[in-house]
Amino acid sequence: EVQLVESGGGLIKPGGSLRLSCAASEFTFSYAWMGWVRQAPGKGLEWVGRIRSKADGGTTDYAAPVKGRFTISRDDSKNMLFLQMNSLETEDTAVYYCSTDWDGHRGSQGASWGQGTLVTVSS
Amino acid sequence: DIQMTQSPSTLSASVGDRVTITCRASQSVSGWLAWYQQRPGKAPKLLIYKASSLESGVPSRFSGSGSGTEFTLTISSLQPEDFATYYCQHYNGDSRTFGQGTKVEIK
Numbered sequence: 434e435v436q437l438v439e440s441g442g443g444l445i446k447p448g449g450s451l452r453l454s455c456a457a458s459e460f461t462f463s464y465a466w467m468g469w470v471r472q473a474p475g476k477g478l479e480w481v482g483r484i485r486s487k488a489d490g491g492t493t494d495y496a497a498p499v500k501g502r503f504t505i506s507r508d509d510s511k512n513m514l515f516l517q518m519n520s521l522e523t524e525d526t527a528v529y530y531c532s533t534d535w536d537g538h539r540g541s542q543g544a545s546w547g548q549g550t551l552v553t554v555s556s
Numbered sequence: 557d558i559q560m561t562q563s564p565s566t567l568s569a570s571v572g573d574r575v576t577i578t579c580r581a582s583q584s585v586s587g588w589l590a591w592y593q594q595r596p597g598k599a600p601k602l603l604i605y606k607a608s609s610l611e612s613g614v615p616s617r618f619s620g621s622g623s624g625t626e627f628t629l630t631i632s633s634l635q636p637e638d639f640a641t642y643y644c645q646h647y648n649g650d651s652r653t654f655g656q657g658t659k660v661e662i663k
Contacts, residue, residue: 468652470600478592478600478643480652494650497557530599535647541605542590542647548599 442550455514455531466534471527562655579644
């Protein structure tokens, strides 16, 4: 069974930086397109961004509210996904989920998710 | 960016009811539409992908239909464990957008 485990959340002051990690197992991570989704307290799901597999270029796409501040990267040798968050704002307070993105074989999206890690941006 | 609009925002229903949730896209997303279920405090769970393909392990009472800009999720006979919030998400092109969610409550 696919396992995704996020870590790195916590309390951070506005303007600060934080790096989230997602440890992946039980699937061929290097082939997978991966993404981040967040959910502010009591609110709906918001797509953050995604990274393609290296075989498909390893490129990234981001939602408008985080573009230029957040960076998604991956280390296929360690089966790890990262989200570097800079210039954090109070509006970035949310649970951040790591998920699988597009699966070209099945044509599916978001088949597996981690349990989430809470980021609180507050002074 | 493509906007996704779900209706209704809240739905009150009883066990055994047939329930339909609608998701509209601001422009065509072809068939690249997924539906998720989220229970309180839990991660989302994929139910339907490619508008109408049932994810493995998901009960057959869940079904999806539609293409282009209008999609529906139907639960044929609501069960106690189905009371949750449901989200649609398009995955056409380089962005993804979720609908605002539909909370299915006990009547």
